[in-house]
Amino acid sequence: MEKGLLLAIETSCDETAAAVMGAAGELLSDVVHSQVEDHRPYGGVVPEIASRRHLEAVCPVVEAALDQAGATLGDIGAVAVTQGPGLVGALVVGLSFAKALASALSVPVTGVNHVHAHMLAPFLEERHPPFPYVALVASGGHTSLYLVKGFLDVELLGQTRDDAAGEAFDKVAKVLGLPYPGGPSIASAAQDGDPGAIRFPRAMLPGTPFDFSFSGLKTAVITWVKRRGTLDEQDVADVCASFQEAVVDVLMEKTRRAARAAQVGAVVLCGGVAANRRLVARMEEMVHDESMELYVPRPRFCTDNAAMVAFLGLCQLRSGIAMGWDGDAYSRAVW
Ligand code: KG4
Numbered sequence: 001m002e003k004g005l006l007l008a009i010e011t012s013c014d015e016t017a018a019a020v021m022g023a024a025g026e027l028l029s030d031v032v033h034s035q036v037e038d039h040r041p042y043g044g045v046v047p048e049i050a051s052r053r054h055l056e057a058v059c060p061v062v063e064a065a066l067d068q069a070g071a072t073l074g075d076i077g078a079v080a081v082t083q084g085p086g087l088v089g090a091l092v093v094g095l096s097f098a099k100a101l102a103s104a105l106s107v108p109v110t111g112v113n114h115v116h117a118h119m120l121a122p123f124l125e126e127r128h129p130p131f132p133y134v135a136l137v138a139s140g141g142h143t144s145l146y147l148v149k150g151f152l153d154v155e156l157l158g159q160t161r162d163d164a165a166g167e168a169f170d171k172v173a174k175v176l177g178l179p180y181p182g183g184p185s186i187a188s189a190a191q192d193g194d195p196g197a198i199r200f201p202r203a204m205l206p207g208t209p210f211d212f213s214f215s216g217l218k219t220a221v222i223t224w225v226k227r228r229g230t231l232d233e234q235d236v237a238d239v240c241a242s243f244q245e246a247v248v249d250v251l252m253e254k255t256r257r258a259a260r261a262a263q264v265g266a267v268v269l270c271g272g273v274a275a276n277r278r279l280v281a282r283m284e285e286m287v288h289d290e291s292m293e294l295y296v297p298r299p300r301f302c303t304d305n306a307a308m309v310a311f312l313g314l315c316q317l318r319s320g321i322a323m324g325w326d327g328d329a330y331s332r333a334v335w
């Protein structure tokens with residue numbers, strides 16, 4: 001980026017977001033419009049609805065981000081946009097908008113990997129992790145472990161073979177009749193439950209120690225609920241606490257193994273599931289035992305946002321990485 005401000009746009013799932021960042025990395029605005037109310041009746045994200053809502057929201061959200069930054073389009077020197085992974089119909093809205101705007105302004109546009117942006121989110125905070133670090137990205141769409149050696153030097157260590165951790169929270173909540181998104185609903189119900197009440201399975205996958213699988217756990221919960229028949233309030237609290245403990249055990253233990261194997265001194269926890277207080281507490285214990293440091297961005301930077309897209313976009317533009325006008329959206333991670 002030679003001059004001006006960076007405008008970042010995020011539309012990969014169910015948040016329409018825009019942010020403005022200065023050339024030195026200072027965050028000038030950060031606007032997120034969540035569609036959670038539109039998807040709640042369906043118990044999950046409906047891709048067609050997501051695309052339509054992005055189309056409606058993208059102009060007002062970008063305008064709000066410019067306003068908050070006290071900027072106009074003439075101040076924009078570059079555009080960063082999430083290119084993937086995510087829902088293609090949703091990504092295309094942000095990508096087309098970003099390319100059209102960059103073309104009209106005659107400024108460069110850079111395409112950002114959403115998962116990569118999540119793992120750099122701690123750099124939006126004052127306290128930065130030292131390289132190299134191990135990052136656990138746990139959200140509704142992804143559960144993966146990465147070795148982050150530099151801003152643009154990232155290695156995939158392992159990922160989920162089936163459901164993402166957040167997706168498992170959302171599906172279990174649906175079975176229990178708890179509102180979407182399931183993560184906060186289950187975490188709240190779990191407060192009155194006993195995490196040791198029901199022993200649900202923990203898939204440790206010894207052959208691939210850094211991969212995850214949550215579908216067996218999800219099925220075990222559904223089977224338990226069906227066998228039980230009617231559940232009283234205490235049953236629901238116990239299922240939630242026991243399920244949450246099983247997910248947390250696996251996420252924590254695999255992160256420990258990855259961090260030990262990579263011999264890093266720092267662990268980053270990011271993505272929407274990082275908002276889970278039980279997970280953060282257990283991770284804190286783990287890093288303490290291992291003499292490592294834990295970095296968890298504030299909840300706003302853990303869930304989907306455009307500030308993290310701006311940060312990675314700025315790193316890419318400084319290294320001369322821009323996207324051609326034919327840059328296309330991709331649904332799955334490229335690593
Ligand atoms: O990162 P995010 O906002 O969007 C995606 O990229 O998916 O993550 C949303 C996911 C949802 O599955 C939601 O249930 C989960 O994060 N989540 C939580 C909590 N808060 C949100 N999971 C567990 N505990 C929470 N407190």
Ligand code: ZN
Nearest residue numbers: 118139303304
């Ligand atoms: Zn995300």
